[in-house]
Amino acid sequence: MLRDVTVLVNPQAGRGRSRRVAGTAIAELRGLGLAVDVVVTRSAEHARVSAAAGVAEGRSAVAVCGGDGAFASVLPVLAGPAMLLGVLPGGSGNDVARALGLPVRDAAAAARVVAAGMAGPIDLGRVAAADGTQRWFATVVAAGFDARVNERMNAMTWPRGRTRYHVALVRELASFRPIPYRLTVDDEGLDCDAMLVAVGNLTSYGGGMKICPAARADDGQLDVTMVTSISRPTLVRLFPSVYPGRHVSRPEVRTLRGRAVSLSCAASPMVVAYADGERVGPLPISVSVVPAALPALGAATVGGL
Numbered sequence: 001m002l003r004d005v006t007v008l009v010n011p012q013a014g015r016g017r018s019r020r021v022a023g024t025a026i027a028e029l030r031g032l033g034l035a036v037d038v039v040v041t042r043s044a045e046h047a048r049v050s051a052a053a054g055v056a057e058g059r060s061a062v063a064v065c066g067g068d069g070a071f072a073s074v075l076p077v078l079a080g081p082a083m084l085l086g087v088l089p090g091g092s093g094n095d096v097a098r099a100l101g102l103p104v105r106d107a108a109a110a111a112r113v114v115a116a117g118m119a120g121p122i123d124l125g126r127v128a129a130a131d132g133t134q135r136w137f138a139t140v141v142a143a144g145f146d147a148r149v150n151e152r153m154n155a156m157t158w159p160r161g162r163t164r165y166h167v168a169l170v171r172e173l174a175s176f177r178p179i180p181y182r183l184t185v186d187d188e189g190l191d192c193d194a195m196l197v198a199v200g201n202l203t204s205y206g207g208g209m210k211i212c213p214a215a216r217a218d219d220g221q222l223d224v225t226m227v228t229s230i231s232r233p234t235l236v237r238l239f240p241s242v243y244p245g246r247h248v249s250r251p252e253v254r255t256l257r258g259r260a261v262s263l264s265c266a267a268s269p270m271v272v273a274y275a276d277g278e279r280v281g282p283l284p285i286s287v288s289v290v291p292a293a294l295p296a297l298g299a300a301t302v303g304g305l
Helices: 013-031 044-056 068-073 095-099 107-116 145-154 162-175 232-242
Strands: 004-009 035-040 061-066 084-089 119-128 134-137 140-144 179-185 188-200 222-228 253-258 260-265 272-275 278-282 285-297
Touching (some): 004 013, 004 044, 013 061, 013 084, 035 044, 044 068, 068 095, 068 134, 119 272, 145 272, 145 278, 162 232, 179 222, 222 260
Parallel strands (some): 004 035
Antiparallel strands (some): 119 134, 119 285, 179 188, 179 260, 188 222, 222 253, 272 278
16 A cells, blocks of 8 residues: 555546545545645646656655546656556546546545555557657547547637537538548558547547547557548447447448557648647647556556556
8 A cells, every 4th residue: 555645636627526536535545544745736737847746755656636638747757757646537538547447436436546556557658749749648649530529629618518529529520521641550551531540548538438449558559540431420320339439340440550650631621639638739640659658556456458
């Protein structure tokens, strides 16, 4: 069991749900005898600085209370060093927590997993944008219809909550056309028109949509899912099958695996990539896997991912 932990709380995650999760989880951690240092983060940069301080102070672990974006925000300072990183699922998506086998609706149970201190090494991804900037990611890089829905949603101020995603999806669908991609997976190149290309280190994004259902975070590989050029009505019918991951059995969907992926296109308007739900920038991008980059609390309890 851990002796102490720094808990970083993103107060905006999950439309405020993270505050309730943090209260329950922190009480549970303290009840188990852990010394808990709590930091309510003001920004991604503040989270990174606070995580680095936890390392410098010799804390046993850092735990992030928030969603996938909050988890990803501390990877620049925690990936690589032997610092245990845990997640207390307080976001809207919680795809990292799902992959680690954490109970996403039971804050006290998630805290007990963190407190147990059982960690396993997980792979992480690196994505490089056209301007040369790079970032770590844990879940999925999206570049296509799914990313354009994100881009449209982020530009909207109304409605709020999950309804905004659905409105953005319908509006994007009305004008969406297949994208001409150039895709390279390791040494295999492919030119194709497709609706989307997703590169997964973990299985899901968007709160449980298993876009890369065969992805594992301990195999040193990236999984690529490509939805080829189909009609908009067919895309609508395909969408529900993404949640259980059944879409990959359909003839319109192609899957590939590799350690390095590059992606470009000649589409207009430009295609913007998202990683862990956060904007990366327009294509082209290159993506690579870094095996066993991080010891994650909870990974060992599910026998590897």
